[in-house]
Amino acid sequence: MTTPLGIIEGFYGQPWSWQNRADLVSFLAPHGYGFYIYAPKADPFLRRRWQEPHPQEMAAGLKAFAAHCRQLGVRFGIGLSPYELYHHFDDDARIALKAKLAFFDDIGVQDLAILFDDMRGDTPDLADRQIEIMHWIQAESGAERLMVCPSYYSDDPVLDRVFGERPAGYLEKLGAALNADIDIFWTGEEVCSREISPGHLRKVETLLHRKPLLWDNYPVNDGQRMSQHLHLRGFTGRPAAIGNHLSGHAINPALQPTLTCIPALTLTDSYLQGDDYCYAASFRRAAESVLGSDLAALVEADIMALQDVGLDQLENREERLRRHYTESQHTGAREIMAWLDGDYRITDEIVQTQ
Structure with a gap:
C-alpha cells in the first residue's frame, strides 16, 4: 500500500480527549495510518478566536500529543481555520498569524492545513486572496508540508447554497497559481461522497494541477441528522485504484473514537486487497x-x-x-x-x- 493514510479530526461536537487521540493513533499506526491532523471544530483557538493563543493547558496537551505521534512514526499536523481572513489580510492579521505559526513550530507541527471551508466564499477575487495568504504562510511557517482546503472543496452544489455561489473559475485559478508543493483537499463529487472513482479524480487532478488530498467524510457522523447513526460498516466506493490519483487519503472520523477504528481498518484492507476486497468480511x-x-x-x-x-x-x-x-x-x-x-x-x- 503506497497511498498515505491519515486521520483529520475535523468534526463538529464534543472533541476527543488527549487519551482518546493517543489510543487511536497507537492502534492505527501499525495499520498504515501515517499522519494525524488535529482540527476539531470545537477548538475556538483554531477557528473564530484563532488570533488568541491557546491556553497553557491546551498548548501542553498539543505538544505532548505531537511527541506521541512522532514516537510512533506518525506525522503530526494542525488544521487552522482563520475565519474569513481573506477579507482583511492586513498588518494586524499578519502579526496574529505569524504568532500562531510560531506556536505551531514550537510544538512540532509537521503538516499544516489552512482550512477555508465553512466560510462565505462569494467574493470575485477569492482565489487571488487565498493564494496570497497561502504563499505568505509558506514563507513564514516551519512546517514540512502545507495543505489547503478551498472554500469550495467539492462539486456538490450544497456548498453554493450555504456559502454563496462560487466565483467563476475559482478552482481553476487556485490550482494554476498555487505553488505546486501545496496540497489541496477534495471531498469528491459530494461533501459526503458515496463513491470516489478514478475517473472523477483524474478530472480533479487536471483541474487543480496536482493530485488532490482526499478529505473523506466517512465515517464522520456529526450534524443533526448524521449523529443519529453510528457509522460502522466497512468502506465501500473507494477502490484501491483511486490511490494512483491521490497525494493522500485522510478520513474524518466518527464522534466515537474506539468505534472509528472499525471502518478505519477496512480502508487499509481495501487498499491492500484491491479487487479481492470484500467489505462485509473486512468489517467482521x-x-x-x-x-x-x-x-x-x-x-x-x-x-x-x-x-x-x-x-x-x-x-x-x-x-x-x-x-x-x-x-x-x-x-x-x-x-x-x-x-x-x-x-x-x-x-x-x-x-x-x-
Missing part, C-alpha cells in the same frame, strides 16, 4: 480486532439498528440494544451506550456556533 475482521469476538458478534447482529435506523426511530429495538451493551466495560460498548443516551447528539446550533 476489523470488529473482532477492535472489540473482541463476542462484542463484535453483537455489533454485527445489530448493525442495521446501529447504522441504518436512526436513534429517534429505534422504538422497541432500543431495549434490545441496551441489554446487549449495558454490562460490557469495553470502550466500544460504552460508546454505544453513550450514543443511546443521546450524548453524541449534534444540533444545528452546535454547527453554527463552533
Whole structure:
C-alpha cells in the first residue's frame, strides 16, 4: 500500500480527549495510518478566536500529543481555520498569524492545513486572496508540508447554497497559481461522497494541477441528522485504484473514537486487497480486532439498528440494544451506550456556533 493514510479530526461536537487521540493513533499506526491532523471544530483557538493563543493547558496537551505521534512514526499536523481572513489580510492579521505559526513550530507541527471551508466564499477575487495568504504562510511557517482546503472543496452544489455561489473559475485559478508543493483537499463529487472513482479524480487532478488530498467524510457522523447513526460498516466506493490519483487519503472520523477504528481498518484492507476486497468480511475482521469476538458478534447482529435506523426511530429495538451493551466495560460498548443516551447528539446550533 503506497497511498498515505491519515486521520483529520475535523468534526463538529464534543472533541476527543488527549487519551482518546493517543489510543487511536497507537492502534492505527501499525495499520498504515501515517499522519494525524488535529482540527476539531470545537477548538475556538483554531477557528473564530484563532488570533488568541491557546491556553497553557491546551498548548501542553498539543505538544505532548505531537511527541506521541512522532514516537510512533506518525506525522503530526494542525488544521487552522482563520475565519474569513481573506477579507482583511492586513498588518494586524499578519502579526496574529505569524504568532500562531510560531506556536505551531514550537510544538512540532509537521503538516499544516489552512482550512477555508465553512466560510462565505462569494467574493470575485477569492482565489487571488487565498493564494496570497497561502504563499505568505509558506514563507513564514516551519512546517514540512502545507495543505489547503478551498472554500469550495467539492462539486456538490450544497456548498453554493450555504456559502454563496462560487466565483467563476475559482478552482481553476487556485490550482494554476498555487505553488505546486501545496496540497489541496477534495471531498469528491459530494461533501459526503458515496463513491470516489478514478475517473472523477483524474478530472480533479487536471483541474487543480496536482493530485488532490482526499478529505473523506466517512465515517464522520456529526450534524443533526448524521449523529443519529453510528457509522460502522466497512468502506465501500473507494477502490484501491483511486490511490494512483491521490497525494493522500485522510478520513474524518466518527464522534466515537474506539468505534472509528472499525471502518478505519477496512480502508487499509481495501487498499491492500484491491479487487479481492470484500467489505462485509473486512468489517467482521476489523470488529473482532477492535472489540473482541463476542462484542463484535453483537455489533454485527445489530448493525442495521446501529447504522441504518436512526436513534429517534429505534422504538422497541432500543431495549434490545441496551441489554446487549449495558454490562460490557469495553470502550466500544460504552460508546454505544453513550450514543443511546443521546450524548453524541449534534444540533444545528452546535454547527453554527463552533
